[in-house]
Amino acid sequence: MDRQNCFHCGLDIIIAEEIIFDEKGFCCNGCKTVYEIFSLNDMTCYYDFEKSPGATPQDINGKYDFLDNESIVSKLLEFQESSTAIISLNIPHIHCSSCIWILENLQRLQKGISTSQVNFPEKTVRITYNPETVSIKTIVYLLSSIGYEPYISLENYETGKNNVDRSLTYKLGVAFFCFGNIMLLSFPEYFEVKEFWLDQYRGFFRWLIFALSLPSFFYSASGYYVSAYKSIKSKMLNIDIPIALGIIVMFVRSTVDIVMDYGSGFFDSLCGLIFFMLLGKMFQIKTYSFLSFERDFKSYFPIAITKINSDISEESVPIYEVEKGDRLLIRNQELIPVDGILISEKAEIDYSFVTGEAIPITKHSGDKVFAGGKQMGKVIEMEVLHSVSQSYLTQLWSNDVFQKNVEQKHKTITDRISRYFTPILLLIAFSGFGYWIFIDANIAFNVFTAVLIVACPCALALTAPFTFGNVLRILGKQKFYLKNALVIEQLAKVDTIVFDKTGTITTNKKSNISYEGLSLSDENLLLIKNVLRASNHPLSRMLYDYLPVVILQSKSAEETKKLKVDSFEEITGKGIQAQIFGYQIQIGSASFVEKSEDNSIQQTSVHIKIDGVYYGKYIFNNQYREGLEELFKNLSDKYQIKVLSGDNEGERSTLEKLLPKGTELIFNQKPEQKLEFIKNLQEKGKNVMMVGDGLNDAGALAQSNVGISISENVNVFSPACDAILDANEFPKLDYFLKLSKNSITTIKMSFTLSLLYNVVGLSFAITGNLLPLVAAIIMPLSTVTIVSFVTAMSSYYASKK
Amino acid sequence: MSVIYLLISISIVVAIGFFIAFIRAVKTGQYDDDYTPSVRMLFDDELKIESPKPIQTIEEKQI
Numbered sequence: 096m097d098r099q100n101c102f103h104c105g106l107d108i109i110i111a112e113e114i115i116f117d118e119k120g121f122c123c124n125g126c127k128t129v130y131e132i133f134s135l136n137d138m139t140c141y142y143d144f145e146k147s148p149g150a151t152p153q154d155i156n157g158k159y160d161f162l163d164n165e166s167i168v169s170k171l172l173e174f175q176e177s178s179t180a181i182i183s184l185n186i187p188h189i190h191c192s193s194c195i196w197i198l199e200n201l202q203r204l205q206k207g208i209s210t211s212q213v214n215f216p217e218k219t220v221r222i223t224y225n226p227e228t229v230s231i232k233t234i235v236y237l238l239s240s241i242g243y244e245p246y247i248s249l250e251n252y253e254t255g256k257n258n259v260d261r262s263l264t265y266k267l268g269v270a271f272f273c274f275g276n277i278m279l280l281s282f283p284e285y286f287e288v289k290e291f292w293l294d295q296y297r298g299f300f301r302w303l304i305f306a307l308s309l310p311s312f313f314y315s316a317s318g319y320y321v322s323a324y325k326s327i328k329s330k331m332l333n334i335d336i337p338i339a340l341g342i343i344v345m346f347v348r349s350t351v352d353i354v355m356d357y358g359s360g361f362f363d364s365l366c367g368l369i370f371f372m373l374l375g376k377m378f379q380i381k382t383y384s385f386l387s388f389e390r391d392f393k394s395y396f397p398i399a400i401t402k403i404n405s406d407i408s409e410e411s412v413p414i415y416e417v418e419k420g421d422r423l424l425i426r427n428q429e430l431i432p433v434d435g436i437l438i439s440e441k442a443e444i445d446y447s448f449v450t451g452e453a454i455p456i457t458k459h460s461g462d463k464v465f466a467g468g469k470q471m472g473k474v475i476e477m478e479v480l481h482s483v484s485q486s487y488l489t490q491l492w493s494n495d496v497f498q499k500n501v502e503q504k505h506k507t508i509t510d511r512i513s514r515y516f517t518p519i520l521l522l523i524a525f526s527g528f529g530y531w532i533f534i535d536a537n538i539a540f541n542v543f544t545a546v547l548i549v550a551c552p553c554a555l556a557l558t559a560p561f562t563f564g565n566v567l568r569i570l571g572k573q574k575f576y577l578k579n580a581l582v583i584e585q586l587a588k589v590d591t592i593v594f595d596k597t598g599t600i601t602t603n604k605k606s607n608i609s610y611e612g613l614s615l616s617d618e619n620l621l622l623i624k625n626v627l628r629a630s631n632h633p634l635s636r637m638l639y640d641y642l643p644v645v646i647l648q649s650k651s652a653e654e655t656k657k658l659k660v661d662s663f664e665e666i667t668g669k670g671i672q673a674q675i676f677g678y679q680i681q682i683g684s685a686s687f688v689e690k691s692e693d694n695s696i697q698q699t700s701v702h703i704k705i706d707g708v709y710y711g712k713y714i715f716n717n718q719y720r721e722g723l724e725e726l727f728k729n730l731s732d733k734y735q736i737k738v739l740s741g742d743n744e745g746e747r748s749t750l751e752k753l754l755p756k757g758t759e760l761i762f763n764q765k766p767e768q769k770l771e772f773i774k775n776l777q778e779k780g781k782n783v784m785m786v787g788d789g790l791n792d793a794g795a796l797a798q799s800n801v802g803i804s805i806s807e808n809v810n811v812f813s814p815a816c817d818a819i820l821d822a823n824e825f826p827k828l829d830y831f832l833k834l835s836k837n838s839i840t841t842i843k844m845s846f847t848l849s850l851l852y853n854v855v856g857l858s859f860a861i862t863g864n865l866l867p868l869v870a871a872i873i874m875p876l877s878t879v880t881i882v883s884f885v886t887a888m889s890s891y892y893a894s895k896k
Numbered sequence: 897m898s899v900i901y902l903l904i905s906i907s908i909v910v911a912i913g914f915f916i917a918f919i920r921a922v923k924t925g926q927y928d929d930d931y932t933p934s935v936r937m938l939f940d941d942e943l944k945i946e947s948p949k950p951i952q953t954i955e956e957k958q959i
């Protein structure tokens with residue numbers, strides 16, 4: 096057993112803080128407790144499936160008090176009766192087989208739970224329990240105590256049962272059933288020899304084929320008729336018109352053939368065509384069910400909040416019932432859902448969702464606090480100024496961008512080509528008909544239908560879905576998750592890229608800390624670290640993590656651990672003052688340590704003073720993502736790059752050095768200004784890609800042609816967007832863009848190929864020689880070659896770095 | 897040779913039977929989650945090794 100990592104969660108153990116229990120090392124008490132729960136219940140086999148699968152349980156005291164409120168709970172439940180209730184909970188931590196095992200064995204940990212079932216792709220667990228023996232609050236507490244804290248947000252409040260649309264699966268099933276059976280029954284016709292028995296049963300076979308084609312024609316293909324009708328109505332020529340036309344003509348002519356006993360018709364090709372096209376559609380849909388691309392503020396907001404009544408009693412109320420003048424209680428790490436005025440003395444509010452700024456802002460009694468901030472530290476009280484729907488942050492969502500139907504703003508490549516294809520096809524069909532009508536009316540009818548059948552652009556319609564489907568999967572494997580296939584086309588068209596600064600090109604994870612001043616001895620470092628440990632300020636914590644663990648040679652590890660802080664005082668907005676080991680230490684802002692400093696360089700720093708001697712300062716710089724410089728260099732050849740930031744200009748000079756010349760840098764941008772900025776670019780005819788992260792970019796992401804959200808943890812937060820990119824893959828952005836361009840090239844090549852097939856087929860058709868056998872060969876052959884061609888090409892481009 | 901009517905009818909009926917089975921499987925959501933069942937299936941084996949208690953009691957009785 097590797098002693099360096101926690102047995103439960105796998106994090107590195109700080110040696111001084113290691114807890115040993117049952118011969119296993121744990122990083123903290125939380126992890127140990129989870130292990131205890133499992134070992135008491137004979138469930139240690141949790142650790143057998145996966146090494147260190149757990150998560151440290153978080154402190155959730157009071158966070159789920161709203162689950163006592165019956166009306167809120169009933170909104171969350173899927174099903175409720177006197178002795179059974181079903182709830183689906185979203186648990187972001189689900190990530191391995193151990194998770195599935197433990198969550199499906201919940202009934203062994205808690206009486207009253209009868210079954211629980213995990214849906215791994217969606218990261219949800221569906222729990223059936225008896226509300227008479229166990230409350231939902233107990234279940235949530237149990238889940239949290241074993242490290243699987245569910246994520247309950249305002250979004251859950253409104254969604255009832257969501258109906259999955261399975262119609263495509265049904266259609267595909269029907270089409271395949273018809274296609275397979277018709278193929279089998281058609282075989283005798285392919286080898287049409289004048290044989291007695293075959294001739295005798297021909298009628299039976301043909302009518303059976305006809306009957307089998309009906310469900311495929313009327314049900315499976317119905318989507319194409321509807322789409323063709325709609326596009327004619329809106330006077331746009333899309334690819335579905337020739338498809339629908341081809342299908343109908345094929346069906347009518349085949350029926351006439353059978354009735355008049357001219358031949359066997361093209362039912363096999365017809366059903367094959369429908370099947371393959373639906374297959375392409377299916378292939379193109381690749382959903383990442385654990386991701387949500389349609390998030391708005393609702394998935395960020397809590398479902399309920401603690402309200403303080405006039406008689407000082409506390410009560411959980413649903414967010415929507417919060418009214419102006421109410422008094423609210425906000426706990427540590429809770430989100431402020433509405434605009435209001437702070438009543439408590441002071442608050443540290445982290446606005447990173449809204450502004451992208453990682454360092455919390457200190458507010459004092461009487462200050463206005465805006466919705467979207469997260470309280471850090473103590474419990475605060477506030478008075479409500481606006482209800483949820485009227486708050487500053489939620490107002491952003493009433494912008495038109497969020498109401499717009501995204502499908503409408505883009506024309507697909509297939510639609511653009513079919514604008515030329517459809518009229519030419521009709522022209523050929525009618526001129527063929529016009530030529531033959533003077534020679535033989537019967538042939539003229541045949542030629543007219545044959546042209547429409549052969550040219551029915553099945554290959555054309557298959558190209559895009561299979562290419563995009565393949566690319567979508569390739570990108571998904573590289574942790575670039577696209578909302579749908581349309582995004583690939585839009586990516587290929589982008590000519591301007593706008594980046595958000597904080598959280599997008601910088602990382603929130605670690606700040607780059609540097610020290611300036613007199614050198615600090617090991618002992619001094621140790622003192623500082625010990626003082627910092629007691630502080631909750633985010634800067635203190637960052638610095639604490641940054642400082643190395645020093646073990647003095649003169650003293651043993653045990654002794655250094657015992658170093659006690661004698662007196663400790665944290666002065667809000669200023670710093671820390673502490674007595675330790677006989678030293679007086681002051682850590683804090685420049686004014687706190689009485690150091691005059693010119694404030695022209697806007698940077699975040701922490702100053703150190705020991706025993707009245709000023710030593711120096713730690714500077715917190717933004718840490719830019721790895722590979723940023725190279726990425727920008729590569730991108731700047733082909734794209735216009737702009738950087739938008741909600742921050743002040745403090746980083747301008749660093750950015751200018753880092754980024755290629757000509758990169759436009761714009762600072763102090765509010766969310767609406769970002770949106771406007773994108774809009775202006777678009778009005779100038781640019782195709783804009785926005786890369787952002789926080790809620791503050793939500794408007795810009797929605798307005799842009801392609802909005803990409805960067806996420807450190809794809810399971811948690813990301814605003815509404817077209818694509819989600821795992822932050823670690825950020826340097827690959829230019830590769831992704833190149834791949835999307837290449838996939839368009841693939842489609843164009845394959846279009847040419849399928850047009851060649853059409854020319855060959857048409858030359859058969861126009862001369863009146865289209866035999867069922869020829870049609871039966873050309874149709875699957877073209878399908879197979881096209882599909883394999885596009886798959887091979889897109890995979891080839893993907894492997895080419 | 898008229899047996900061919902019978903044979904083909906039977907084959908179609910069988911095919912329809914399977915088709916209905918497929919539709920029902922989709923309808924009940926069997927295809928919604930195609931990952932978890934593959935993992936869940938493996939757990940049953942683990943559980944047998946994991947519950948040694950009843951075996952112990954049997955041994956005690958034998959003594």
